[in-house]
Amino acid sequence: MISDADRVATATLLRVCEPGSLGLSRHVRKVGVAQALADIQAGAQIPDVEAEGLRHRLATASGERDLLTAAAVGARLLCPGDDEWPTALGDLRHRDLDCFGLWVRGRLRLAEATERSVAVVGTRAATDYGVHVAHDLGVGLAERGWSVVSGLAFGIDAAAHRGALAAEGTTVAVLACGVDVPYPPGNRSLYERIADEGLVLSEHPPGAAPQRHRFLVRNRVIAALALGTVVVEMAPRSGAKSTAVHAAYLNRYVMAVPGPVTSAMSVGCHQFMRERPDVVLVTKADEVIEMCGHLGELAEQPTGQVRARDLLGPVVGRVFEGVPVQRPAEVSGIATAAAVSARAAAAALAALESQGLVERVGEGLWVMTALGRKDRRAHRAVQQQQELDWW
């Protein structure tokens, strides 16, 4: 539990410092926030910190005032030690880039909202292709219960946020300015929707302006919060690269989406994959989840022949595998076999019925159709064939 005094001190520190300072990270970790502020006040020399500038800021800083200002716009300050503080952010200390606290707008609890999350980032100058892919990723991740973390920038970031919202999923925007500053202004309505339905975060105090260096420093928070980072489009010297590089340093999964080799906005992604063997090529949400997710969350293999089941999602596929071939079964039994809830099984069975793959026989009993049996045989044959062909 963090004391009120410590929370006020953290608010003051966030007003005074620029986050991402190696020297300040080490010093605060050693002496604590309150003592660090006292040291700044006393003019102590802290390595890598421009002490005079901080002291100057401290003279007018007030953590109490910032907490009141934030509360007025529905924002709160989270500190390490709070229940909803994500343990993942602790990894930043291995790089001496500690996050001292986060201003938060939104009703969700941060730790839960980011427990299964993926950062989707990329260039502001996105192509239609990039926007389409980022939106699709946002939709696909949200549909499978994953949150989308990004930076609210134009282009890829905004498309990913929008995709998650379109699928009624969770999305988290990490800003390089105050949580009460809708930047860029063109994304104001998106900002407000995220504050309402997801979470808006920032290390910077209320009212803080976006500054160039703050974007790069902010990127480490995006990388740390998510289990993995996907770069959708980037020019060779894009800022999205810094998020991905932070993710790699933090031992997070790093992924990139390919695109036309004729597109300047895919050059950065291709180069990234060529240079770093740890960067995994991904083409859709399933593959991202297969990477970042828990055992059993596997992407469907694309095959040459499109069969009815290929059009169904992974849960429906599992339910399909749980439907008996001959002896009809109840929904509850099928749900158990597929390891899904009875409600999910019922919905999946309805979808499978509309494809002609299963049929209802009597009250609440289901069995596979001839078409379903054929489809299942074809699916297994393809899987075996693929193993033979490829290895």
Next chain:
Amino acid sequence: MISDADRVATATLLRVCEPGSLGLSRHVRKVGVAQALADIQAGAQIPDVEAEGLRHRLATASGERDLLTAAAVGARLLCPGDDEWPTALGDLRHRDLDCFGLWVRGRLRLAEATERSVAVVGTRAATDYGVHVAHDLGVGLAERGWSVVSGLAFGIDAAAHRGALAAEGTTVAVLACGVDVPYPPGNRSLYERIADEGLVLSEHPPGAAPQRHRFLVRNRVIAALALGTVVVEMAPRSGAKSTAVHAAYLNRYVMAVPGPVTSAMSVGCHQFMRERPDVVLVTKADEVIEMCGHLGELAEQPTGQVRARDLLGPVVGRVFEGVPVQRPAEVSGIATAAAVSARAAAAALAALESQGLVERVGEGLWVMTALGRKDRRAHRAVQQQQELDWW
């Protein structure tokens, strides 16, 4: 040196057998071509060979007649042991998929034409994007003195051949039918151009029809002839995969071109790169050559800022680095510094002069201009920055 009798025997064997037979490969390697024919004649059981079918064919086969038929269309038969037989084909015996001989149309010598060669293959159902990329690769490889090996199929294969021809380079088509059979008929004019300017090859006797299984067996020859295989577009179950898989088994470089994740024709390439860590993502000819080529044939790094030198090839870039900043130097000295021929250096200097990067001072003396110095500094800064950023 191979005897006339052995050449006739090889022609007969190619008429009788289907290439790509493990048992026949082992048997021929053990007893030689002539004895293998005698064994077939005598009805000997050869493992993995349908002896009766071969014996039946042997009754009407005539190597002499095939050699005459081939000569009438300007084709010759190459056998292992011939000067122009590529040693690379010998690698096929490690997989018991020996190539016993090759019918050849064209004036070039096969070993030389394939010494620095890359196979560019892919789907027949290519998209405009795939055709564009394959053609560009063909052009780029040819411009840098590399040959393009492919299978004369519609789509990617034809585009790669055409690109090489457009750049007045060497291209080699390996057919799954007789060298005198222009298949597919729609590519007849391309076939004729390749026979005229490049080489058309086949293991099958004159007049042989293309048969389904022959395409897959043919693919091992494409893979073996080239130092590496690039797949440009393929559906998940494309035949191009077999060429790439053969290449991997033969310890050749295997490369794939990415594309839009929204394109069905790029799915196979993306899947291939995801499944096999040995498959390298490539986006242009320079990167292919960097992979397959000798030391020093490096692809230019894409950077955010396009500078004059970025538009120049690698040789010109090296010459540029060899031009002194202050004291003018002679062409010969610059050529030595850049490790290129004096002729290449002179051509490169003319190109650099037209970009304003170097200037002529007095008779045969060159020095860098102010613009050139600025460009060089920017280039080095970017290189250093990239190292810092990325690793």
